[in-house]
Amino acid sequence: MNKIDRLLNSANRMLRNCASKPSSDWSYVSSGLLHNDPHVSKIFHGIISGERAALAKGITLVESLNSRKKAMGEALLAKLIRHQRDLEAAGKKYTFRIGLSGAPGAGKSTMIESLGMKLTEEGHSVAVLTVDPSSVSTGGSILGDKTRMFKLSQNSKAFIRQSPSKCNLGGVTRNTNESISLCEGAGYDVILVETVGVGQSEIAVSDMVDMFCMVVPPAAGDELQGLKKGIMEVADAVIVNKADGDLLPAARRAQAEYTSALKLMRKKSELWTPQVLRVSSMTTEGMDKLWSLMSSYHQVMIDNGELSAKRERQKVVWMWNHAHDQLLDLFQSHPSVTRQRSDLERQVLNGHLSPGFAADLLLNDFFGSQKK
Ligand SMILES: Nc1nc2c(ncn2[C@@H]2O[C@H](COP(=O)(O)OP(=O)(O)OP(=O)(O)O)[C@@H](O)[C@H]2O)c(=O)[nH]1
Ligand SMILES: [Mg+2]
Numbered sequence: 001m002n003k004i005d006r007l008l009n010s011a012n013r014m015l016r017n018c019a020s021k022p023s024s025d026w027s028y029v030s031s032g033l034l035h036n037d038p039h040v041s042k043i044f045h046g047i048i049s050g051e052r053a054a055l056a057k058g059i060t061l062v063e064s065l066n067s068r069k070k071a072m073g074e075a076l077l078a079k080l081i082r083h084q085r086d087l088e089a090a091g092k093k094y095t096f097r098i099g100l101s102g103a104p105g106a107g108k109s110t111m112i113e114s115l116g117m118k119l120t121e122e123g124h125s126v127a128v129l130t131v132d133p134s135s136v137s138t139g140g141s142i143l144g145d146k147t148r149m150f151k152l153s154q155n156s157k158a159f160i161r162q163s164p165s166k167c168n169l170g171g172v173t174r175n176t177n178e179s180i181s182l183c184e185g186a187g188y189d190v191i192l193v194e195t196v197g198v199g200q201s202e203i204a205v206s207d208m209v210d211m212f213c214m215v216v217p218p219a220a221g222d223e224l225q226g227l228k229k230g231i232m233e234v235a236d237a238v239i240v241n242k243a244d245g246d247l248l249p250a251a252r253r254a255q256a257e258y259t260s261a262l263k264l265m266r267k268k269s270e271l272w273t274p275q276v277l278r279v280s281s282m283t284t285e286g287m288d289k290l291w292s293l294m295s296s297y298h299q300v301m302i303d304n305g306e307l308s309a310k311r312e313r314q315k316v317v318w319m320w321n322h323a324h325d326q327l328l329d330l331f332q333s334h335p336s337v338t339r340q341r342s343d344l345e346r347q348v349l350n351g352h353l354s355p356g357f358a359a360d361l362l363l364n365d366f367f368g369s370q371k372k
Helices: 004-017 025-033 038-048 052-063 065-087 108-121 139-147 169-185 200-206 221-225 229-234 247-263 287-303 306-332 333-350 355-371
Strands: 096-100 128-130 158-162 190-196 211-216 237-240 275-278
Touching: 038 052, 038 065, 038 169, 052 065, 052 169, 052 221, 065 169, 096 108, 096 200, 096 287, 108 128, 108 139, 108 190, 108 287, 139 287, 158 169, 169 190, 169 200, 169 306, 211 287, 237 247, 237 287, 237 333, 247 275, 275 287, 287 306, 306 333
Parallel strands: 096 190, 096 211, 128 158, 128 190, 211 237, 237 275
Antiparallel strands: none
C-alpha cells in the first residue's frame, strides 16, 4: 500500500469513527476524479460557452456536501482550471480578482452595483461573489445585497452569487475560492468578492484575490483609532465611500486621516504604494478614478510577473487552509472530543487547567483513539 492510500484509509477510518458526521466527507477522494463523467462534461461545455445556468449548477456541485457531487465538482474544477491555463498560455489576458471588504453598511454592495454597471458598459463581464459570515446567524445582509445590486442582477453581462448561509467560515471561503475559478472558466474577466469585516474572513479573502480593497464610511478620527491595523496592512487601497451631500466634509477628513495612517505602516510590496480614494457609490462620483487605480495596480502586477507569482503562492495557502478546516472539523466532531469538551472548558474557565494542558489532553485522546 503506498503512502497516499495509507493516508486515505486512515482519513476514512477517522471519518467512520466520528459520532456526528462532520460538515464534509472526503471519501470522494479515494473514488478518483470523475473526469469523463457525462454530466460533468455537459456542465463543463455549458460553462465555457457562457451558459449561466451551467455555471450556477457547477457552483452548486462544488458547494455540495454530498461526496459524489463533491467529486463531480472537483472534476469540473480541474477541467476548468486546465482550460483557463491553456487559454492564458495562448495569450488570453489575465482575469482580475478584486476583494472589497469593510464593516456592515459601509456601502460595499452599492459600490459593486455602481462599479459593476460601469464595467459592463465598458465591455467587461463581471462576476460577484459574496462571503458573509454574519448572514449565517442573521440572514439580514443577503436580503440587502439582492436589493442593493438590483440593476447588476438584471444585467446579462453580470453574474451574482451569494454564499450559502449554512456553511461555517471555512466552508464559505473554500467555496468562494473555487467559485472564482468556475466564474473565470465561464469567461467573466472581473471577479468582485464582497466580504463583511470580521477579521478572519477578510484575511481569507485577501488570500484569494489579486487586489484587496477596504471600503470605509466617512468616520471621525476617534473611530479611526479603533480600526483593525492588521486589516489595513493587507489593503492595496482604502476607499472612503459615501463622499456625498452632508457626508462630504467627513469623507475628506477621513481620506486625509487614512492617508497619514497608511504612511506609518510597513509597505506590503515594493511595486505598489496603497492609496486612499474618496468615492460616492450612490452618485457614482469617483468611480472612474477608482477603476483607473485598480487597472493600474493590475497592470503593474502583471508587468512585473507578480500577479502570477502571487496566484501561485495563494494556491499553496489554500491547500493548507483546506487541510486545516477538514482536520478541525474532524477533531471537533470526534466522540472523545465532544465527550470531554464542556468539562474541559469549565476547568479552563475556573483555572483548574491551563488552556495548553487541556488542549494536550484532547489531542492525546484523539490521536490515541486513532492508533487502536
Ligand atoms: N449617502 C450614501 N449612502 C450610501 C452610499 N453607498 C451606500 N450607501 C447606503 O449605505 C447603506 C448600506 O449600503 P450597502 O451597500 O448595503 O452596504 P454593505 O457594506 O454592502 O452592507 P452589508 O452587506 O450589510 O455589510 C445603504 O442604505 C446604502 O444606500 C453612498 O455612496 N452614499
Ligand atoms: Mg452588502
